[in-house]
Amino acid sequence: MRTDARARARPFRGLAAFLGTEVLVQAHEELAMATSMVVQVVLLVFVWVLNPGLIGVALVGAVLFSMFAMGQRVLNEAAYIRIDHKVSDLYLASPLSAEAYFLGISAGVLLVYLAPVVVVAVLATVVVHLTVADVGLLALLAAAVWLTSASIGYVFSTAFRDNRAIWAYSSLFFNVFGVLPPVFYPFGLFPVALRPVVLLMPPSAAAAILQGVLGAATLTHAELLLAAGGLAGESAGLFAFASYWARRTVRGR
């Protein structure tokens, strides 16, 4: 009939339009864009006051933490449009695929909140004298961290029926995973016995790899392998799972 039957064969066809919608919608939250850097700036000031020599490590950590914190925004946004607006029904009961919906929200968050992160990344590049290869590695690791956090954020968003319940859990999760482990401070300062644990947490794994490469921390081969393998596995695995989960949770039970 009149509906574009081709849409069926191309479920990502509307992704660009939905992504545009999400960017437009979220770009209106100027205050949220500004406050998205508060934790990072505060921690950078702490590090600078306590030990200015570690500011390079902290700047790189701030970039990775910022990417990780985007998952919290994916969680909030996905939950908000589903629970408060129910406008999600419009998109989920349409030819736009569930995967495109998940990607649209995640990439929308990324585009809107990326600018201040780039500023910090440029600062890090200058302060730490990063080479082009280092910057490439930072970008790659940042992308992997974003992929894991956006996936976790979206999956979490499907578990709640009330926005107030989300606030408590999301800040707990994202702060414990992002602030507590050695992201803003050197991996070497973390207790040896607990190192394998933080090497399996995406932001601290990425930070440890970079610190190792930049000479700010000494990692054994096994530790480097664990961090890199873990991060690669987690980002690919969680993204695949979130895509599957997005498809599955279109329909409530």
Added chain:
Amino acid sequence: MAAVRSRTRAGRAAVSMSGEALRSDQLRKVYRSKGGPPVEALAGVTMRVARGERVALLGRNGAGKTTFLRIASTLLRPTSGTIEVFGCDVDRAPEKVRPYIAVVPQEGKPFFHLTPREQIYSYLRARGLGRETSKVRTADALERMSLTEFADRLSITLSGGQRQRTMVATVIATEAPLLFLDEPTIGMDPFARRSVWESLRNLTRRGSTILLTTHYLDEADALSQRLYIVDRGTVLVEGTAEDLKRSVGGTLKVLLPQGAAEVERFRSFGSCVPDGESLTVIASPERLGELMDVAVRSHLTATVGPVTLEEAFLRVVGRSINED
């Protein structure tokens, strides 16, 4: 026979534009939530909607209307039974159904930081429609829903009814073959409601099918060609609004503003509904003269009018409640 049955159970997974737009057989839904007893929201709903038809789903709060619409629109899984949209099994192949449907969710709100124009246009684009088509349809839908004046204001600055009009306009603009509208005109003024009715009639003239729920019985009367009344998860009545009105035993309604105290005198004329001091009697035209005589002798004034769908609904659903 066995082969036929097993094929039916497996369900068909291809959309076919011939035959019915929607059919459900013994559709059941039991909600199971932690810490509460299971709720049987649908207890075996069998329904048929022909292509191009406008069908209203009526019922009290909690009757199961939204549950049915959500299952039909691929947003909720049924517990058992089958449901097909254009011949395609909704539970088995929801992604095949989605290009052919559009939904106005109950209590949905447009994105606050989009204007109605942006909302409609970007939604059409997200559905995969081209730029030009989307632009033309957006302007058309804005016009139809009298939103042109507010088209470029952020939705956050619009009134409740204007936001609801934006939601309906967004879905109408899709011109999808099957539209599900859950209380689409809630909060709209009488003019806006009529614009919605006209737009929906227009869509069905051009081949779309519409299944909507509403608590405005005049809306169901004016808009739907057929209706289903559901109560506690089962279909109580199916038919046209006229069928339903006839089924309550009379086509006239006599309102006696001071008649409640005299209810016993009128019982023999038909069903009596006291409401405060007033009394409404549903009667047949043949006994109207006799009834008026009794009213005059009792020094009561009376006004006579046709039975409305709302009264028929109250009688039919009320009877079902009393039977339990």
